Amino acid sequence: MTSTSEKDLYLLQKQMLQEQRRIKLRRLGRNRVAVIGTLIVLVMAVIAIAAPLIATHDPYAFAVADRLQPPSAQHLFGTDSMGQDVFSRVIYGTRTSMIVGLCVSVSAGVIGTLLGLYASTSKVLDHVLMRLCDGLKAIPSILFAICLMTMLGPDIKNVILSLAITSIPNMARIARSEALVVREQTYVEALRSTGATETRILWLHIAPNIISSIIVQMTFVFASSIIQEAALSFLGAGLPAGAPSWGNILSDGKNSIYNAWWLIVYPGIFTMLSVLGFNLFGDGLRDFFDPTKV
Amino acid sequence: MLRYLCKRVLSTIPVLFLVSIVVFSMIHLTPGSPARSMLGPEATEEQVAALEEVMGLNDPLPVQYVNWISDLLHGDFGVSVSGNEPVLSMIVSHMGPTISVTVFALIIDLLIALPLGILAARKKGAAADQLVSVVSLFGVSLPDFLLGLLLMLLFAVHLGWFPSSGYVPLSDGFLAHIRSIALPSIALGFTYSALMMRMTKTAMYDALHKDYIKFAKAKGVHASGIVMIHALKNASVKLLTIVGQAVVGMLSGAAVIETLFVIPGVGQLIVLSISRRDYEVIQAIVLLVAVINVAIMLLVDILYGLIDPRIQIE
Numbered sequence: 001m002t003s004t005s006e007k008d009l010y011l012l013q014k015q016m017l018q019e020q021r022r023i024k025l026r027r028l029g030r031n032r033v034a035v036i037g038t039l040i041v042l043v044m045a046v047i048a049i050a051a052p053l054i055a056t057h058d059p060y061a062f063a064v065a066d067r068l069q070p071p072s073a074q075h076l077f078g079t080d081s082m083g084q085d086v087f088s089r090v091i092y093g094t095r096t097s098m099i100v101g102l103c104v105s106v107s108a109g110v111i112g113t114l115l116g117l118y119a120s121t122s123k124v125l126d127h128v129l130m131r132l133c134d135g136l137k138a139i140p141s142i143l144f145a146i147c148l149m150t151m152l153g154p155d156i157k158n159v160i161l162s163l164a165i166t167s168i169p170n171m172a173r174i175a176r177s178e179a180l181v182v183r184e185q186t187y188v189e190a191l192r193s194t195g196a197t198e199t200r201i202l203w204l205h206i207a208p209n210i211i212s213s214i215i216v217q218m219t220f221v222f223a224s225s226i227i228q229e230a231a232l233s234f235l236g237a238g239l240p241a242g243a244p245s246w247g248n249i250l251s252d253g254k255n256s257i258y259n260a261w262w263l264i265v266y267p268g269i270f271t272m273l274s275v276l277g278f279n280l281f282g283d284g285l286r287d288f289f290d291p292t293k294v
Numbered sequence: 295m296l297r298y299l300c301k302r303v304l305s306t307i308p309v310l311f312l313v314s315i316v317v318f319s320m321i322h323l324t325p326g327s328p329a330r331s332m333l334g335p336e337a338t339e340e341q342v343a344a345l346e347e348v349m350g351l352n353d354p355l356p357v358q359y360v361n362w363i364s365d366l367l368h369g370d371f372g373v374s375v376s377g378n379e380p381v382l383s384m385i386v387s388h389m390g391p392t393i394s395v396t397v398f399a400l401i402i403d404l405l406i407a408l409p410l411g412i413l414a415a416r417k418k419g420a421a422a423d424q425l426v427s428v429v430s431l432f433g434v435s436l437p438d439f440l441l442g443l444l445l446m447l448l449f450a451v452h453l454g455w456f457p458s459s460g461y462v463p464l465s466d467g468f469l470a471h472i473r474s475i476a477l478p479s480i481a482l483g484f485t486y487s488a489l490m491m492r493m494t495k496t497a498m499y500d501a502l503h504k505d506y507i508k509f510a511k512a513k514g515v516h517a518s519g520i521v522m523i524h525a526l527k528n529a530s531v532k533l534l535t536i537v538g539q540a541v542v543g544m545l546s547g548a549a550v551i552e553t554l555f556v557i558p559g560v561g562q563l564i565v566l567s568i569s570r571r572d573y574e575v576i577q578a579i580v581l582l583v584a585v586i587n588v589a590i591m592l593l594v595d596i597l598y599g600l601i602d603p604r605i606q607i608e
Contacts, residue, residue, distance in 0.1 A: 131308055131309070134312065135312025135315065135316050138588050139316060139317070139580060139584045140543065140545070140546030140584075142550070143580050144320075144580070146549060146565070147576055149568075150567075150576060151321065151573070230440070231439055234439055234550065235549070235550060235568070237565075250439075250443060253443065254443060257447060264443050264444065264447055265447075268440050268443065272432075272435055272437075275434075275435040275437070276431070276432070
């Protein structure tokens with residue numbers, strides 16, 4: 001007798017969970033803007049992963065005889081001032097942007113969460129870490145990144161490092177303020193009274209509750225990293241000259257602005273679409289995690 | 295008010311101290327010697343060692359920091375490595391165009407953002423509101439230098455309405471001056487208007503739904519009077535923060551925009567200093583912008599207290 005009712009309960013629970021999942025998915029599907037954002041993000045990810053399959057030419061191969069050719073069947077997006085195929089370079093540039101965005105947002109997310117969580121545990125640590133963040137935040141991020149890049153030299157690893165350093169303070173602030181709110185909840189007090197250690201409370205009970213805000217912020221960091229990487233490369237302080245990056249192509253386009261619009265328009269569209277996609281995706285995620293704020 | 299003022303001013307000191315530490319360590323703790331990066335890879339070890347000695351790079355770091363800070367406090371920003379010119383006078387001589395572009399961009403920013411934001415707040419959900427949402431979304435997603443490039447391509451190269459690059463100082467005629475800074479200012483202004491529009495919308499929406507607005511309406515105050523006098527003043531506290539952020543953002547965004555439009559401002563100076571590896575200039579400009587940032591935030595805080603006296607007590 002008991003076993004059947006247990007089974008019934010189990011089935012009921014499963015049904016309810018399924019129902020909940022369906023409602024969540026339907027809510028996600030109804031948010032058209034978020035769907036568009038997700039689609040753009042997915043397309044960009046596929047382009048980045050499958051770049052060698054999509055590209056029609058070697059992004060580094062140049063043919064001076066073919067320089068500044070307008071778009072044609074041979075060269076879909078035309079060629080640049082070195083005779084390199086712009087389509088292939090834009091496709092490989094997507095890979096660059098996605099790698100930079102992913103590495104920066106993940107490292108800033110992880111380090112920022114760590115700093116924020118531990119800042120919320122003690123007054124002294126909080127003061128030291130947050131004042132440090134204030135100091136870092138007072139320096140505008142693009143100038144900070146330019147400055148670091150000058151010292152470190154043009155390289156994708158240095159771009160990631162510089163952008164991660166400039167994104168951490170904001171991330172830590174968000175993690176800290178969220179953690180401080182969760183810390184005041186009654187269930188945390190209850191945990192403490194049952195003798196749970198600080199580390200256990202921090203990692204098993206506070207961290208899961210702030211993770212959604214961190215993920216949302218990470219998508220915005222992703223979007224701004226795409227912009228910053230393009231800006232740094234455009235200035236010659238990002239990826240080494242010649243490496244396929246939207247900023248490098250745009251920089252070439254600026255020099256040939258009177259002859260070759262395709263060097264600006266195509267990488268421009270890709271940059272804008274991907275930033276738009278990640279912003280929409282982030283907005284959608286925020287609505288999904290916290291429907292009360294809509 | 296005096297207590298509030300003192301508290302705010304004193305609170306900037308630790309931030310400024312930290313900023314100076316960050317800028318200093320950025321130059322001195324990154325791998326590789328500044329002397330080596332200035333001389334380039336061709337220089338011999340002896341040349342690098344000699345320059346390090348001259349620049350005092352062999353002193354212990356705390357000694358170097360104290361020397362640097364005391365020089366700064368005496369108004370000595372050092373001498374540029376490439377030009378042999380005092381850094382301060384270099385920065386001052388590049389200040390004009392940057393201020394001009396920033397002011398003009400801020401005017402454009404406010405002209406776009408305020409009317410549209412207020413309109414969207416008054417008619418929430420209507421076509422105007424949706425238009426504002428779409429425009430601000432594109433504004434946020436379009437980096438300023440990309441917008442600048444596209445504007446240059448369309449209005450300078452294809453239509454020829456504006457010069458594609460170069461700068462005409464104000465002393466050479468007002469119209470020519472405006473023409474030369476129009477495109478860069480629009481590029482900077484539009485990017486920040488997106489954020490400002492969103493903030494104007496939410497701040498005005500909140501203000502318009504307060505009880506005292508209902509009272510003003512009941513009293514028979516004209517609709518435009520309510521918006522312009524009663525609601526805007528209350529919303530302006532939030533808007534001031536965004537204006538402050540926009541000014542700092544435009545000053546730092548100038549690095550990219552001025553390079554793009556070949557405007558001889560502070561932004562171009564910092565980018566040129568990168569290729570010259572002139573770290574004295576870079577260090578000074580970054581510190582200067584950070585100090586301006588802190589000063590603007592302080593000013594915004596003080597204005598808060600003036601606009602809304604309740605804040606002083608908190």
